[in-house]
Amino acid sequence: MRIHVVDHPLVAHKLSTLRDERTDSPTFRRLTDELVTLLAYEATRDVRTDEVEITTPVAVTTGTRLSYPRPLVVPILRAGLGMLDGMTRLLPTAEVGFLGMVRNEETLEASTYATRMPDDLSGRQVYVLDPMLATGGTLVAAIKLLIERGATDVTAVVLLAAPEGVAVMEKELAGLPVTVVTAALDQRLNEHGYIVPGLGDAGDRLYG
Template sequence: MQGVTLVDHPLVQHKLSLMRDKSTSTASFRQLLREIALLLTYEVTRDLKLTTTRIETPLAAMDAPILEGKKPVFASILRAGNGLLDGMLDLVPSARVAHVGIYRDPETLEPHEYYFKAPEDLGDRLVIVVDPMLATANSASAAIEKLRERGAHDIRFVCLLAAPEGIERFQKAQPGVPIYTAAIDEYLNDHGYIVPGLGDAGDRLYGTK
């Protein structure tokens, strides 16, 4: 699917299957999401630009590759996005972090913003927006619009699961923003949940239901 990178690494798919299982504990769900986040981050940062710096190894001097430019921003859509964020920061601890608080009205499925905090120089950085589920795409699109208002233009979106309907709506609302996901599921039900999915990611992550 154009504009979508499906991260189908065997370890990702194995860990995702464990997360889908309704008998998986909160602690295990949280740890698995953190581990998958590492592998998703590996893919979404694959083409970061490099430069070189002169260093001394124990044996010789060399021009060694290092990341070029300002560190990326990981923008977490609260609250479930923080489950991916933790693993991503394990891999890129120097990344900057933005938080976008959005909740979805259970009746209308429309997004409502309640919190926003981000670095001031978003226009100078790659911004990677993270949320485990791309369902209706309303929250993801609203978060990206908010980040655009603050200057972000180099944007990527990372999720654990996506519904075909969510991908379609997202790409119409945010053309040119690439999607990275571990799975594209069958459909979105009448309540805005991905099927077969894994339930409510936030509730399973934090044990609130």
């Protein structure tokens, strides 16, 4: 597993406003959308492409097109839904699947309550969207499911990651073709499983 922290002043600026407790839901949703588009630019650096011949008004040359099948984008409900438009803005022809997962706030165990995506993901490139990588339980379960279905390349796009969750992912997904792209790697988790300093509960701030 590989982790990529996106180091860019616009990412840092938007993330700082997201973290601010005074930022209201409409602004939080808009900033999440903008931030994801910036992260998506980095996350798609290895998107699969083919070389094609194209004809300009002047000459025949070679160009680049996204390969088929197009990538699958999987937001993890509920908070990941707030990242979908920002991602599909850059990948408008991507197929979209959905995973509904919730973390028990006491045990911090993740469970799946909805799955709507292709059964066969053989050879597919998949982008998973979830704003928070806290204990890592949610993303580990989601990525294992995708890999069991045949995905051969999974990139998780998150806004914030905790070192504890990254360590869990590195252990549980060792040797698998997984990349995490995040806007920041924060300090730690607190006793309630919240990222510190974090931004609070992303689902509540988007939709609560």
